[in-house]
Amino acid sequence: MNESVHALSGAYVVDALDDDERTIFEQHLPGCLDCQQEVASLREATALLADDSALTPPPALRNSVLAGIKTIRPIPPETTNEGGADGDEASPAIAEVLPMRRRGFRVGKMLAAAAAVAAIAGGVVYQTSQGNENPPIAQLSPVEQVLNAADAEKVSKSFPDGSTASVYRSKSEGRAVLLTEDMALPPPGKAYEVWLQDAKGTMIPAGLMKPQGDNRLLLEGDANKATGVGITVEPAAGSKVPTTEPIALFELDEADA
Amino acid sequence: MTPFSADDSDSPPGGVPGGVQSAAASAGDLAELLKLSGRGDEGAFAQLYDATSARAYGLAVRVVRDPSQAEEVAQEAFLEIWRTASRFDAGKGSAVSWILTLVHRKAVDRVRSAEASTRRDTTYHQGSQAVEHDSTAEAAHASMEARRVRQAMDSLTEVQREALELAFFKGYTHTEVATMLDLPVGTAKTRIRDGLIRLRDTMGVGQ
Numbered sequence: 001m002n003e004s005v006h007a008l009s010g011a012y013v014v015d016a017l018d019d020d021e022r023t024i025f026e027q028h029l030p031g032c033l034d035c036q037q038e039v040a041s042l043r044e045a046t047a048l049l050a051d052d053s054a055l056t057p058p059p060a061l062r063n064s065v066l067a068g069i070k071t072i073r074p075i076p077p078e079t080t081n082e083g084g085a086d087g088d089e090a091s092p093a094i095a096e097v098l099p100m101r102r103r104g105f106r107v108g109k110m111l112a113a114a115a116a117v118a119a120i121a122g123g124v125v126y127q128t129s130q131g132n133e134n135p136p137i138a139q140l141s142p143v144e145q146v147l148n149a150a151d152a153e154k155v156s157k158s159f160p161d162g163s164t165a166s167v168y169r170s171k172s173e174g175r176a177v178l179l180t181e182d183m184a185l186p187p188p189g190k191a192y193e194v195w196l197q198d199a200k201g202t203m204i205p206a207g208l209m210k211p212q213g214d215n216r217l218l219l220e221g222d223a224n225k226a227t228g229v230g231i232t233v234e235p236a237a238g239s240k241v242p243t244t245e246p247i248a249l250f251e252l253d254e255a256d257a
Numbered sequence: 258m259t260p261f262s263a264d265d266s267d268s269p270p271g272g273v274p275g276g277v278q279s280a281a282a283s284a285g286d287l288a289e290l291l292k293l294s295g296r297g298d299e300g301a302f303a304q305l306y307d308a309t310s311a312r313a314y315g316l317a318v319r320v321v322r323d324p325s326q327a328e329e330v331a332q333e334a335f336l337e338i339w340r341t342a343s344r345f346d347a348g349k350g351s352a353v354s355w356i357l358t359l360v361h362r363k364a365v366d367r368v369r370s371a372e373a374s375t376r377r378d379t380t381y382h383q384g385s386q387a388v389e390h391d392s393t394a395e396a397a398h399a400s401m402e403a404r405r406v407r408q409a410m411d412s413l414t415e416v417q418r419e420a421l422e423l424a425f426f427k428g429y430t431h432t433e434v435a436t437m438l439d440l441p442v443g444t445a446k447t448r449i450r451d452g453l454i455r456l457r458d459t460m461g462v463g464q
Contacts, residue, residue, distance in 0.1 A: 007446060007447060007450065008446060009450060010446060010447075010449040010450025010451070010452070010453045010454070011424065011430075011431040011445075011446040011449050011450065013358075013453060014361075014421065014424045014425040014449060014453070015361055015362055015365040015424075015425075015428070016424035016425075016429065016430050016431040016434065016445075016446070016449060017430065017431065018430050018432065036349075040349050040350045040463060041457055041462070041463030042450075042453045042454070042457060042463065043350055043354045043355075043358055043463070044350060044351060044354050044457065044462040044463030045453050045454075045456045045457035045460060045462055045463060046354065046357070046358070046361075046425065046453065047351065047353050047354035047357045047358070048402060048405075048406045048409075048456070048460055048462065049406060049421075049425055049426075049456075050312045050313075050315065050316040050357050050361075051312065051402040051403040051406055052403040052406055052407065053312070053315035053316055053318070053319045053426075054311040054312045054315040054403075055311055055314055055315035055318055056310075056311050056314070057310050057311065057313075057314035057328065057331060058328060060328075061310070061314065061328050061331060061332060062306060062307075062310065064332055065306060065331075065332055065335040065336065066299065066302075066303055066306070068332065068335075068336050068339075069299060069302060069335075069336060069339040070299070072336060072339055072340050073297075073340075074294065074295050074296070074297055074339060074340055074341075074342055074343055075340055075341055075343060075344070076343055077295065077343035077344065078343075078344065140337075141336065141337065141340055144333065
């Protein structure tokens with residue numbers, strides 16, 4: 001055991017390591033049972049510290065959390081790593097992708113790792129190139145990755161009724177996200193459909209908004225080729241081409257050819 | 258197993274399904290709710306939220322200070338908890354520690370990325386922050402625990418306690434903590450670890 005790395009356990013548990021140290025420790029952790037046990041036990045102690053600070057959150061938080069989960073699919077449990085801690089604490093990218101690819105199969109670790117690498121190379125996961133350094137418990141959702149991307153551009157619109165809508169696009173992520181707040185619900189039997197507009201002006205379906213005022217929608221399709229994002233009112237099941245005039249149109253900066 | 262209904266997610270804002278029972282939910286209950294959440298059970302997640310949100314939000318407020326930012330942090334954290342609930346392993350720790358670990362990481366990420374020039378300009382006042390009154394059953398439950406925790410904290414040496422509070426509640430790195438407390442570089446992390454070990458052993462958790 002490396003004593004100096006081991007000594008980081010306490011600071012790791014209270015998130016007091018800098019990024020480099022955290023990376024070092026998380027690389028060390030899967031292979032060190034002592035550290036795993038110590039981290040687990042110290043986390044229990046740390047959780048108690050929060051008891052003294054309990055504070056009722058605003059009711060709006062409950063509403064937005066419970067509305068938010070409706071748009072987020074829980075990731076499946078890990079199915080290939082029953083044997084040990086490998087890939088659990090230190091390799092979120094692998095944990096992220098393997099169950100989807102290998103669900104129902106028991107595969108050897110080498111094969112599993114190879115599959116993960118192949119999947120990453122194929123762009124299946126949304127992890128950034130620093131993915132492996134991310135803490136396993138703080139993985140960003142695809143939506144958050146777009147919102148937090150350094151190159152994210154934002155176009156916002158406010159409407160007379162006080163509602164707002166914003167489009168975030170990250171070229172590094174190749175994705176766009178639509179955020180709405182307090183938007184009026186669509187007419188009965190209708191839905192708001194979102195579109196990516198390409199350089200030729202063609203509108204490509206990018207998803208349906210949930211019938212709720214606040215939405216966080218990861219748009220389908222290659223956002224880098226989009227010159228704009230539109231919202232139209234469509235039948236509840238959605239349309240393949242817009243059947244009404246857009247109620248909102250967001251112009252994006254130049255698209256990739 | 259308790260049959261959690263998905264209808265619970267439609268409870269009115271602030272409603273506490275199960276009331277006191279929910280707040281005093283045992284570790285096993287929370288683990289079960291987390292497990293059900295991992296399968297997409299929104300009702301179970303609503304109960305989990307009601308049983309842990311005061312601790313989560315309170316922790317976020319303590320670290321980031323600004324209530325609206327703390328709300329964002331808590332929201333991000335709960336959405337992440339929902340998304341990754343299936344990765345919780347009851348064999349490796351309690352549900353509440355898993356949840357609060359995630360909240361704390363998000364809160365610290367927030368203060369670090371905000372590169373709080375304002376925060377750094379603020380003189381450090383040793384943890385004398387007033388404890389806000391909180392009327393929820395969860396908070397009442399928490400406050401009983403909190404008394405024990407405070408007693409346990411009193412058993413730490415002053416430097417252990419200060420280092421732990423600066424790191425955990427204020428989001429400073431151990432290197433920053435060392436500077437603030439005039440400790441030789443590299444010793445703050447030891448103080449933090451020693452303090453946590455003492456706290457753990459005094460409270461009898463995680464063994």
